[in-house]
Amino acid sequence: DQxxxxxxxxxxxxxxxxxxxxxxxxxxxxDYFLWYKKYPAEGPTFLISISSIKDKNEDGRFTVFLNxxxxxxxxxxxxxxxxxxxVYFCAALDSNYQLIWGAGTKLIIKP
Amino acid sequence: xxxxxxxxxxxxxxEGQNVTLSCEQNLNHDAMYWYRQDPGQGLxxxxxxxxxxxxxxxxxxxGYSVSREKxxxxxxxxxxxxxxxxxxxxCATGLNYGYTFGSGTRLTVV
Numbered sequence: 001d002q003x004x005x006x007x008x009x010x011x012x013x014x015x016x017x018x019x020x021x022x023x024x025x026x027x028x029x030x031d032y033f034l035w036y037k038k039y040p041a042e043g044p045t046f047l048i049s050i051s052s053i054k055d056k057n058e059d060g061r062f063t064v065f066l067n068x069x070x071x072x073x074x075x076x077x078x079x080x081x082x083x084x085x086x087v088y089f090c091a092a093l094d095s096n097y098q099l100i101w102g103a104g105t106k107l108i109i110k111p
Numbered sequence: 112x113x114x115x116x117x118x119x120x121x122x123x124x125x126e127g128q129n130v131t132l133s134c135e136q137n138l139n140h141d142a143m144y145w146y147r148q149d150p151g152q153g154l155x156x157x158x159x160x161x162x163x164x165x166x167x168x169x170x171x172x173x174g175y176s177v178s179r180e181k182x183x184x185x186x187x188x189x190x191x192x193x194x195x196x197x198x199x200x201x202c203a204t205g206l207n208y209g210y211t212f213g214s215g216t217r218l219t220v221v
Contacts, residue, residue: 004153034209041120043201043212044154089153097142099210101153 003027004092006102014110019077021105023090026071030092034099035064035075038087047088048075077107085109114138117202117213123221124189124196132187132216134202142205143185147171147198148215154201160185189218196220 005024013019023033031052036044050057050064050073057064063076077084090102115136124130136143142161146154156169160179174193179185189196197220203210 006153041199041215041217043117043203043214044210045212046209049209097205098156098159099154099205101155103153 002103003030004090004100004102006088006090006105008105009103010106010108012108012110013080015082016079019075019080019084019107019109021075021077021088021090021107023073023075023102024071025073025092025100027092027094027100028068028071029095030100032093033064033066033073034091034093035062036089036091038089038104044089080107080109082109082111115202115204115211115213117200117216119216120214122216122218124218126220127191129188129190130196130218132189132200132202132218134185134187134213135183136185136204136211137183138204138211139182140204140211141182143179144203144205144210145169145175145177145185145187146201146203148201149198157187157200 003026034049035047037047038044048059048062048064050066055066066073087104087106089104091099118133144159145157155171157175158177160166166177166179176188200216202213
């Protein structure tokens with residue numbers, strides 16, 4: 001039973017446009033969410049996070065939005081750059097401080 | 112500089128052999144984790160350790176074993192009981208709100 005779902009396995013976006021990656025969760029007790037970026041054959045690197053007391057967190061080109069009522073969060077990247085091509089993982093922190101991971105979305109930025 | 116080191120980067124083993132993956136950290140973090148990544152799947156937790164000399168099974172612990180004799184080290188042994196060991200293995204150290212990952216080890220059974 002997947003508690004964190006990323007329903008799009010891949011996403012292709014034109015360079016310079018906005019990339020929107022989506023994530024849904026089922027456990028309303030989750031109160032902290034993180035996005036990680038992963039290049040092939042490397043470990044994931046932390047990108048941005050959001051606490052459930054906020055509905056938006058922004059860091060440069062990256063913005064994460066949280067809709068608690070819909071149990072949905074999204075990562076916006078604008079403008080998209082070639083170096084953004086990677087797999088993006090959404091994760092939620094559970095009550096034991098363990099991360100529950102989504103399956104990832106492969107983002108491809110087209111020149 | 113502080114970090115987490117996994118070795119080797121690529122590892123090959125024959126069926127039926129045990130193999131140990133190394134994970135060392137100098138971040139002074141108490142918690143360490145082992146994940147497995149397969150294509151099209153998220154990271155799945157194999158084992159984790161919150162403190163020296165203690166560790167807990169994750170979601171897919173069968174066929175794996177770990178030890179935590181030192182704070183800095185959390186080696187993972189993939190045993191012959193693991194039916195499908197070919198995968199990318201990631202070690203991480205964690206604080207409450209985020210992990211630091213190693214660069215991973217790709218294990219291939221030949």
